[in-house]
Amino acid sequence: MIFTTILIAPLLAATLSAMMQKGAKFLEAFTLLSSTIIFICSLFIARTVLADQTCGFPPYFEVNSLGAILLLVTSFISLIASFYSIGYLRAEVKKEVIGFSRVRQYYVLLNLFIMTMILAITVNSPIATWIAIEATTLSTAFLISFYNKSSSMEAAWKYLIINSVGLLLAFFGTLLFMAGSTALVNNHGLISWNDILANAKSLNPVIIKISFIFILIGYGTKMGLFPMHTWLPDAHSKAPVPISSLLSGVLLNVAFFAILRFKLIADTAVGAAFSQNLLIYFGLFSIILSALLIYLQINYKRLLAYSTIEHMGIIALGIGFGGIGLFASILHLIYHSLAKPLLFLTSGNIFLKFSSTKIAKVSGAFEVIPVTSVLFIIGILAITGVPPFGIFMTELSILTAGIQSHPVITSITLLALVLIFIGFLKHTISMIFGEKPKEIEAGEVSKLNLIPLIILASTLIFLSIYLPNPLKLLIERAAQIYTL
Amino acid sequence: MENIISSQILFLADLIIFTTVVLIHLTKKNVYFIYLYAVQSLVVTFLMAYSAFIDHSLMIGLLAVLIFVIKVIVAPIFFLKLIKAHTLNITSSNYLNLPFTLVVIAIITTMAHSKFFQPLASLAPANENALLISIAAMFISLFIIINRKGALSQMIGILSIENAIVSFALAAGLEQGFGLELGITFDIFAWIVIASVFVSMIYKKFNTLDVSVMTKLKG
Numbered sequence: 220m221i222f223t224t225i226l227i228a229p230l231l232a233a234t235l236s237a238m239m240q241k242g243a244k245f246l247e248a249f250t251l252l253s254s255t256i257i258f259i260c261s262l263f264i265a266r267t268v269l270a271d272q273t274c275g276f277p278p279y280f281e282v283n284s285l286g287a288i289l290l291l292v293t294s295f296i297s298l299i300a301s302f303y304s305i306g307y308l309r310a311e312v313k314k315e316v317i318g319f320s321r322v323r324q325y326y327v328l329l330n331l332f333i334m335t336m337i338l339a340i341t342v343n344s345p346i347a348t349w350i351a352i353e354a355t356t357l358s359t360a361f362l363i364s365f366y367n368k369s370s371s372m373e374a375a376w377k378y379l380i381i382n383s384v385g386l387l388l389a390f391f392g393t394l395l396f397m398a399g400s401t402a403l404v405n406n407h408g409l410i411s412w413n414d415i416l417a418n419a420k421s422l423n424p425v426i427i428k429i430s431f432i433f434i435l436i437g438y439g440t441k442m443g444l445f446p447m448h449t450w451l452p453d454a455h456s457k458a459p460v461p462i463s464s465l466l467s468g469v470l471l472n473v474a475f476f477a478i479l480r481f482k483l484i485a486d487t488a489v490g491a492a493f494s495q496n497l498l499i500y501f502g503l504f505s506i507i508l509s510a511l512l513i514y515l516q517i518n519y520k521r522l523l524a525y526s527t528i529e530h531m532g533i534i535a536l537g538i539g540f541g542g543i544g545l546f547a548s549i550l551h552l553i554y555h556s557l558a559k560p561l562l563f564l565t566s567g568n569i570f571l572k573f574s575s576t577k578i579a580k581v582s583g584a585f586e587v588i589p590v591t592s593v594l595f596i597i598g599i600l601a602i603t604g605v606p607p608f609g610i611f612m613t614e615l616s617i618l619t620a621g622i623q624s625h626p627v628i629t630s631i632t633l634l635a636l637v638l639i640f641i642g643f644l645k646h647t648i649s650m651i652f653g654e655k656p657k658e659i660e661a662g663e664v665s666k667l668n669l670i671p672l673i674i675l676a677s678t679l680i681f682l683s684i685y686l687p688n689p690l691k692l693l694i695e696r697a698a699q700i701y702t703l
Numbered sequence: 704m705e706n707i708i709s710s711q712i713l714f715l716a717d718l719i720i721f722t723t724v725v726l727i728h729l730t731k732k733n734v735y736f737i738y739l740y741a742v743q744s745l746v747v748t749f750l751m752a753y754s755a756f757i758d759h760s761l762m763i764g765l766l767a768v769l770i771f772v773i774k775v776i777v778a779p780i781f782f783l784k785l786i787k788a789h790t791l792n793i794t795s796s797n798y799l800n801l802p803f804t805l806v807v808i809a810i811i812t813t814m815a816h817s818k819f820f821q822p823l824a825s826l827a828p829a830n831e832n833a834l835l836i837s838i839a840a841m842f843i844s845l846f847i848i849i850n851r852k853g854a855l856s857q858m859i860g861i862l863s864i865e866n867a868i869v870s871f872a873l874a875a876g877l878e879q880g881f882g883l884e885l886g887i888t889f890d891i892f893a894w895i896v897i898a899s900v901f902v903s904m905i906y907k908k909f910n911t912l913d914v915s916v917m918t919k920l921k922g
Binding site: 344346347350353354357360361364367368369370372373374375376377379380383384387390391394395397398409423425426429453457 | 819820822823825826841845848854857861864865868871872875877879880882883886887890893894897898901904905908909914917919920
């Protein structure tokens with residue numbers, strides 16, 4: 220029942236939105252209602268997982284501890300993004316950038332996007348997961364080209380092609396993973412994640428190694444790992460900000476989840492060292508690349524996009540290091556999922572006010588939009604790992620996990636993180652302080668564009684200071700599941 | 704005896720797919736590579752129908768019919784209409800010239816038969832040649848996307864990768880259940896529709912399908 224509700228709610232919202240001929244308020248209400256239902260259902264699922272280890276509707280759906288965490292993060296950020304979309308789209312309509320049909324298209328696709336992400340997290344079969352992740356690409360392509368400009372069209376095409384190639388390679392890897400398990404097909408024609416895991420020791424180790432390389436390249440493309448990251452800065456910078464916040468804060472986690480599930484099977488079949496080494500190198504190069512590009516960046520949305528690549532690299536590195544690194548990576552994922560949407564959404568307010576995404580064209584933001592600026596600074600401090608924000612602790616734990624086994628890699632990472640901090644500081648100072656342009660009037664965009672940001676920032680600060688026991692338990696269990 | 708026949712049939716089918724992928728690299732006219740894609744898809748459909756016949760599976764047979772309708776009829780008609788609507792008779796050029804393209808294809812084919820991919824032949828030792836040639840077709844299709852400047856060619860490249868993977872799966876005995884196969888087919892169909900709409904939108908914006916002139920993202 221709960222799985223039906225969580226999937227039907229966004230589908231219904233999308234269908235009803237598609238049928239509307241006028242009345243943007245109805246579109247907003249459908250989406251907000253659907254997102255609220257999804258969030259409530261996620262809480263119920265998380266509660267069940269806490270009590271029973273898993274929550275499922277066999278043989279189609281099953282959510283474990285990490286699934287529950289991702290479901291909570293996805294539904295919370297979706298709710299925030301839906302809320303923020305109201306004020307953002309109203310402002311765009313007011314500026315006559317878009318009309319009703321565009322708004323309708325936006326809400327239809329937003330709901331489908333949320334539904335496909337929920338599906339990818341909850342389904343119990345690797346092939347069904349692939350189908351759902353492929354569907355996320357299809358539902359977001361038109362959201363990236365939303366403004367119908369040449370640049371957004373180009374970004375969307377790049378996104379569609381690169382992700383489709385990546386996902387086809389992931390599909391190939393998935394089929395190879397299932398090669399030794401075809402005899403396990405149940406009455407419903409499904410092979411579940413657990414079936415493959417239970418059979419992992421009998422799988423051909425060489426084939427598993429080849430399969431995992433395909434999986435890592437394939438889903439790594441979706442996760443934005445170097446060198447398959449090229450679509451990410453373009454797509455994230457061209458999409459409307461609520462979509463960028465979902466792409467960065469949630470969608471990449473879904474791809475990460477798929478990699479982690481295959482990693483567990485691969486580790487059982489061939490030992491952990493193989494996948495760990497691959498993740499360490501992919502992670503390290505993602506961090507180095509983003510450090511250099513963050514420092515040199517001239518566009519603040521691209522700056523945030525490269526920061527996403529950096530954090531995906533940190534997560535990959537943490538998993539690669541193993542031990543405490545895995546727990547820290549999962550916690551890092553949660554903090555990143557809160558901090559990055561906060562930054563994207565505040566950047567949305569900056570964009571609505573300054574009508575430019577160029578860092579050079581934004582100055583004196585504190586004078587123009589003081590509340591947004593404070594929230595932006597909170598986001599920057601959180602994302603660069605300044606204490607007391609949680610990312611400081613998770614990055615420290617990941618580096619601690621790696622310092623003994625991989626001292627050189629850990630040192631390089633530390634240097635890169637320092638460079639990233641300096642880069643962010645440089646850009647933030649130039650945007651927030653200084654003299655405001657005379658033609659821009661002081662005053663926040665609207666309350667609707669602030670309330671979701673304040674909720675998000677408060678949650679981020681709260682979770683940085685205090686980690687509630689149920690969440691801690693879920694993270695501990697998730698780390699246990701994915702450790703051999 | 705049945706195994707030998709199926710091995711021969713599979714190898715022949717995969718050889719046709721491989722040949723169509725190579726020919727897509729060589730052809731200059733958009734219309735031709737749509738036809739080549741249709742031929743390739745027809746072979747995949749045949750393999751699926753053959754698999755349904757061997758396994759006496761009505762559902763897989765129905766799926767083969769559905770794939771035939773989508774990949775052999777609907778998709779090529781879609782693409783041909785697109786070409787007609789925008790008078791895109793000649794495809795955009797390659798990044799590499801013809802001799803270099805052929806050299807890369809030869810390297811990829813050799814690589815697919817290298818020690819790295821050889822273990823995959825153990826999935827179905829009787830179909831070793833079919834499996835390895837499917838892998839070659841997959842990577843040569845990937846090379847279409849890298850080497851061709853046309854958006855339409857890139858689309859065909861993606862769909863060719865998918866055909867090569869399906870033919871690999873059939874040769875390796877990795878067919879999925881009906882529900883999942885249906886899901887995959889639906890995804891592919893949605894992809895074809897969405898990518899076609901994008902191709903049309905790109906043409907309207909840039910007045911060409913040459914992706915090398917799409918440089919608005921720089922800076």
